[in-house]
Amino acid sequence: MIFSDVSGAFAQTSEQDAHLAIENPADLSKDEAQQHYKSLIRRMARGYAAAQLDLILNYQAWPLFNDAPYISATHGQRYVNSYANRMAHNYGTLQDGEVLPVGSVLAKDSMTVTDEGNVHPGALFVMEKLPSGSSPDTADWRYIMVMPDGSLFGDTMGDRAGAVAYCHVCHEAVADRDYTFYVPEEYRIPK
Template sequence: MIINFKQNFQKTTIAFALLLAFTSTAMADEQDAHLAIENPAELSKEEAEAFYRSLARRMARGYAAARMDLIRNYQNWPLFNDAPYISATHGQRYVNSYANRMAHNYGTLLEGEALPMGSVLAKDSMTVTDEGNVHPGAMFVMEKLPEGTSPDTADWRYIMVLPDGSVFGDTTGDRSAAVAYCHDCHEQVADRDYTFFVPEEYRVAN
């Protein structure tokens, strides 16, 4: 009986420790959705593209669980990079930059120009570490709203969708404070209608 008690106690203690560790990690992830990857793999364009192809369907299904018409079939939109590239502003994850047809001038936007209302930019992401860990990351979405709709964000809506389809935050909806920092970052490129563009060495003509 004493042996069984000790075994059960040890099992309970281990289970509780694991639960506590999982909960702490989840809380940390929620508090810092851009928690940087410390050891991203250095991939060639071909390697990055191969990893993305292996995850693409899984990523599309995951984001689709959010049931947002805004990003429906986003992988069929024009893609502005020729291979996934590391984005320092998205936690050292590999990203792709898609834009819907309304954002027809995204790739040629000049200083002082703006994207039309209804433009949607979608940046999906994946984690690839030098230890061989590969998995989908969050999707980062920007939507150009009607003029005057959101003066605090220059009429841009920011949304973060997690790989399982849950919405981490939406500046026009739930948990808006969780993604308010998005616009703070994009203010660096206010002269390009608050939109970053693909690094020159990864750009494609659309």
């Protein structure tokens, strides 16, 4: 079943903690997407910082792996940017069967841009590589979703773990790449 609201978002399942997706994302050029992102970047940083998670402090200063925000179907049809901390140095070159080191953190901030011209900050999606055996149900990955106002939607190692359990279910599709999706080829920054 699909539920819709006035913002153009719809739930992909009928569960209470369903992932909301944008029904009508705008089709933006790279330049347009970048302009919208630049208009929101400070607001997004302030909002996410309200979560007071040391894990994501200054994430926007981390290496960026895309040359412009791109639509991510797995993140609700939102425009996203893919950042990785220095520990995740091999994120951009990870081959099948390789893994990221413990302490690697991947962050995808997001924005909603509808075809009606509505532009809003979206959630921050975070993955943290944990020590072996820390979370067998999620292959030792911690998933966190921070809302634009800094409220915590869920944390697989803390509050509302069930609300973000679907994250790992989706990431199982790329288990051979240490459960990490990568930037679409046309948006990759050459390394």
